[in-house]
Amino acid sequence: MKPFFKACMAFALALGVSACAAPQTASRAAMPDAGLPGMARPGMALASFTVSVPRSLSVNERNTYYPRGDIVWRGDPYGDRHAQVKAIFEESLRRAAPQIAGTRPVRMDIQVTRFHGLSEKARYSVGGVHDIDFRYRLIDTATGAQIGEMRHVKADLEALSGQAAMAADAQGRTQKARITAHLARVIAEELTVPGGHENARLGLLQAINEL
Numbered sequence: 001m002k003p004f005f006k007a008c009m010a011f012a013l014a015l016g017v018s019a020c021a022a023p024q025t026a027s028r029a030a031m032p033d034a035g036l037p038g039m040a041r042p043g044m045a046l047a048s049f050t051v052s053v054p055r056s057l058s059v060n061e062r063n064t065y066y067p068r069g070d071i072v073w074r075g076d077p078y079g080d081r082h083a084q085v086k087a088i089f090e091e092s093l094r095r096a097a098p099q100i101a102g103t104r105p106v107r108m109d110i111q112v113t114r115f116h117g118l119s120e121k122a123r124y125s126v127g128g129v130h131d132i133d134f135r136y137r138l139i140d141t142a143t144g145a146q147i148g149e150m151r152h153v154k155a156d157l158e159a160l161s162g163q164a165a166m167a168a169d170a171q172g173r174t175q176k177a178r179i180t181a182h183l184a185r186v187i188a189e190e191l192t193v194p195g196g197h198e199n200a201r202l203g204l205l206q207a208i209n210e211l
Contacts, residue, residue, distance in 0.1 A: 044191045046097045047105035047141050051089045053082045053112045063121050072116045074123070075176035085115045088176065089134070092183035099188040106147060107139040108191070113152075117175050118159050127161025130179055136190070154199040155186045 053071075059081045060069035076084045089110055114133040122128050132155045138147040157179060160168050168174065189197040 043102040044100055044104050044106045044138065045102045046093070046100040046108055046191060049090070049093045049108040049110065051086050051093070051110045051112070053086045053089075053115075055082060057082065057112070057114075063119050065119065065122050065126065067119050070114055072119060074120055075117055075174060075179070085112055088180055089183060092180050092187060095180070095184035096187040096191075099184075100191045102191075105141045106191075107141055108136055108187070109139065110134050110136045117179065118161075123159065123161055123165050123175070125162065127165075128159050130157040130159050130175070130182075132156065132179070132183070138191075151190070151196065153186065153190060153197055155183060155197065156200055157182045158200070 057070035058068075059071045059073075060067035061078070071081050071085060073081050073084060089112060093108065093110070112132075112134045114131060116131040117123075118128050118130070133153065134155070135150055135152045137150045139145070140147055159165075159175070160173075160178075168178070186197045
């Protein structure tokens with residue numbers, strides 16, 4: 001019933017304002033040494049990183065308002081979506097590294113748990129929210145010890161739609177460009193700001209993602 005209910009909600013929102021373009025809750029793949037959510041502390045220097053996008057995360061290529069699955073991505077040509085999402089995170093980490101210039105070198109191990117861009121149908125009509133979740137741990141590169149506990153991060157981003165999306169594409173501000181820049185900011189905040197990144201409050205559109 002959940003997909004049907006969410007589809008009805010999307011249709012109702014499309015008639016009024018806009019609708020969220022994300023599906024049911026993603027599956028959460030396990031990561032070694034998982035602990036309760038921790039809190040990154042300032043003073044780190046990002047020396048290296050790893051990114052995991054588990055093959056257990058399902059991919060949906062259907063052009064519907066609410067494609068079901070863990071990964072929905074249209075910002076690259078059709079291909080290996082797991083590898084494409086991994087490349088986006090790696091580029092974001094490279095961009096974030098210069099902003100994380102503390103005194104304690106660390107390795108950041110990221111595991112993606114959900115990555116939802118918008119389907120073509122949603123992006124060029126009702127719009128929505130890019131729903132991105134990941135977890136990470138920090139490893140002291142000098143000792144090999146894990147620093148604190150693992151942290152789960154929600155990095156939602158308001159998506160462009162309709163004419164705004166087409167205009168942004170023409171200017172080079174594609175879904176991929178916007179999400180890459182956004183994730184770079186999120187990662188930098190996680191390692192430099194006390195309390196880490198605070199997920200944006202995007203109202204009703206975002207709330208539907210949590211149903």
